[in-house]
Amino acid sequence: MRHVTTTRGFDELVARPYADVLIIGGGINGLATFRDLALQGVDVALVERDDFVSGASAASSHMIHGGIRYLENGEFRLVHEAVTERNALLRTAPHYVRPLQTTIPIFSTFSGVLTAPLRFLRHGKGKPRERGAALIKIGLVIYDSFSRGGGLFRGGTVPRHTFHGRRRSLALLPALNPGVKYTATYWDASLHDPERLALDVLRDGRAAGDDGAEPGAGRARAANYTAAVGTQGGHVLLRDAETGRETPFAASVVLNASGPWTDLTNLSLGDPTRYMGGTKGSHVVLDHPELLAATGGRELFFENEDGRIVLIYPLKGRVLVGTTDLEHDMRDPVVCTEAEVDYFIDLIAQVLPEMPVDRAQIVYRFAGVRPLPGHGDLAPGFVSRDYRVEAESLAGGQATVLSLVGGKWTTFRASAEHLADRALELLAQPRRRSTKGMPIGGGLGYPTTERARQQWIAAHAGDLPAARAATLLDRYGTVAAAVIGAIAADPDDAALEHAPGYSSGELRYLATAESVVHLDDLLLRRTSLAFTGGATREAAAEVAAAVAPDLGWDPARTAAEVERGLARVHAADPAWAGAAAR
Numbered sequence: 001m002r003h004v005t006t007t008r009g010f011d012e013l014v015a016r017p018y019a020d021v022l023i024i025g026g027g028i029n030g031l032a033t034f035r036d037l038a039l040q041g042v043d044v045a046l047v048e049r050d051d052f053v054s055g056a057s058a059a060s061s062h063m064i065h066g067g068i069r070y071l072e073n074g075e076f077r078l079v080h081e082a083v084t085e086r087n088a089l090l091r092t093a094p095h096y097v098r099p100l101q102t103t104i105p106i107f108s109t110f111s112g113v114l115t116a117p118l119r120f121l122r123h124g125k126g127k128p129r130e131r132g133a134a135l136i137k138i139g140l141v142i143y144d145s146f147s148r149g150g151g152l153f154r155g156g157t158v159p160r161h162t163f164h165g166r167r168r169s170l171a172l173l174p175a176l177n178p179g180v181k182y183t184a185t186y187w188d189a190s191l192h193d194p195e196r197l198a199l200d201v202l203r204d205g206r207a208a209g210d211d212g213a214e215p216g217a218g219r220a221r222a223a224n225y226t227a228a229v230g231t232q233g234g235h236v237l238l239r240d241a242e243t244g245r246e247t248p249f250a251a252s253v254v255l256n257a258s259g260p261w262t263d264l265t266n267l268s269l270g271d272p273t274r275y276m277g278g279t280k281g282s283h284v285v286l287d288h289p290e291l292l293a294a295t296g297g298r299e300l301f302f303e304n305e306d307g308r309i310v311l312i313y314p315l316k317g318r319v320l321v322g323t324t325d326l327e328h329d330m331r332d333p334v335v336c337t338e339a340e341v342d343y344f345i346d347l348i349a350q351v352l353p354e355m356p357v358d359r360a361q362i363v364y365r366f367a368g369v370r371p372l373p374g375h376g377d378l379a380p381g382f383v384s385r386d387y388r389v390e391a392e393s394l395a396g397g398q399a400t401v402l403s404l405v406g407g408k409w410t411t412f413r414a415s416a417e418h419l420a421d422r423a424l425e426l427l428a429q430p431r432r433r434s435t436k437g438m439p440i441g442g443g444l445g446y447p448t449t450e451r452a453r454q455q456w457i458a459a460h461a462g463d464l465p466a467a468r469a470a471t472l473l474d475r476y477g478t479v480a481a482a483v484i485g486a487i488a489a490d491p492d493d494a495a496l497e498h499a500p501g502y503s504s505g506e507l508r509y510l511a512t513a514e515s516v517v518h519l520d521d522l523l524l525r526r527t528s529l530a531f532t533g534g535a536t537r538e539a540a541a542e543v544a545a546a547v548a549p550d551l552g553w554d555p556a557r558t559a560a561e562v563e564r565g566l567a568r569v570h571a572a573d574p575a576w577a578g579a580a581a582r
Helices: 009-015 028-039 068-073 076-092 115-121 133-147 166-172 194-208 259-268 289-294 338-351 412-427 450-460 466-488 504-513 519-526 537-551 555-569 574-581
Strands: 018-024 044-047 097-106 162-165 182-191 220-223 226-232 235-240 246-256 279-286 299-303 309-315 318-322 362-369 387-393 400-406
Touching: 009 044, 009 220, 009 226, 009 235, 009 246, 018 028, 018 412, 028 044, 028 194, 028 220, 028 412, 044 226, 068 076, 068 133, 076 097, 076 133, 076 182, 076 412, 097 133, 133 182, 162 166, 166 182, 194 220, 194 466, 194 519, 226 259, 246 259, 246 412, 259 400, 279 338, 289 318, 309 338, 318 338, 338 362, 387 412, 400 412, 450 466, 466 504, 504 519, 504 537, 519 537, 519 555, 537 555
Parallel strands: 018 044, 018 246, 044 220, 097 299, 246 400
Antiparallel strands: 097 182, 162 182, 226 235, 235 246, 279 318, 279 362, 299 309, 309 318, 387 400
């Protein structure tokens, strides 16, 4: 019988309950700061109350973008930084970040030209108006000026935007609403696997802090399912979510990177703050071949009459539709409501009127809360997506608490650098190296031409079929070499019947190498099974059976993990939760 014993991150923190820096929050900003500090030689620990990258960072629109609409808010610094970071990620993480052609359908010529600057001056107050062709043209000219010189676009530069009239637009996208007057097309980038990119960042951070030490004994330790629940004797009190065990943990600097939960985290540390004012964004994923074909392989990006930005986006053979922008209380569940689903279906009908869509085609829903700053009566669409750092003292102790307020996926490296620099200043330590241009995870040595790709497959496939090695390269980047090695060393590896494209050896590698604690860690974040609608009961049971021996699950625990896993996959679907309860 197989059985692999793995040391949990919490045990590593108990064994040595101190570090120079403790990071609270295992989303992309916390993980990127963890990596940055580890690269500077800092003794750093990170805790996440749930699984890594399971909160706001797991509910993104799967885009790495400069934020063209932020220009209307006057956030030129943020747009310039975001475009710069987008271009860099196309080079440092080409396995997950790829060029994305984006088209804006336009139904008027001059709408918004006068109201846009007025809305900026009034800080978002007043009734939204559709952005017309003239305003979009102005924005894209500015955006092009920021976008020069980067990425994996042909020739090394980002193509300039194009404008087409009605006839050409309908020839390119025949399913568009025939009332369209123009289309504007520009380039941004897609983020194919946000969770896996974040796990790569975590892996790089751990590796940077190992220095040849025994596993868990290095300078960079990270523990999922570990919550910061209070203070004790001037230290942060950590609790293992699995066993309830607690340990006080000492650090000179505490970084609160818990996103929309920042105020709640500070409250648990004895320092009530009112920094945050996050808004909820929901998405649905559809298995709809006709809609997929209608997108023409590009993202459709447009503004609804209520001022919300909407996207229809082909991804992984499915269509992602989002998003909403609603005020949310972090004490309430985060779900994609039936009203939001109706909203999405109506939006598709506005842009692609001959494309019938119904709920039966939805294979996955997800929702999250953006870590936006508090904004009073400012309209959600006009709230800054920029970030800042606030400093306080830990209650009853000498540590400084730095809270990251705001931040977005695209700028995670830059915001992490900013936060790390603040910590280094407090520690009186110099920065050893910059993370600019540094490859991330499986992006290191990733082949970006077909010839290089075939050479990589030939060199690393071993006894695996070339097609299988190619799938793993697409899925993990060059980290696929380790996955292939694990599969080759697993005598029981076999293709899964109910999770096509995956094998038992592959999943066992993920379970033991990537801090998996629960089945939903695999279904939602280590694989794309949930996103594509593949996390059926049969698939969940098969995956659980494959990893149970390695994770020490007996039959009762395995059955419980299947039920928990399915509940987590459908957590954003209130209808499923109600049906399960009955």
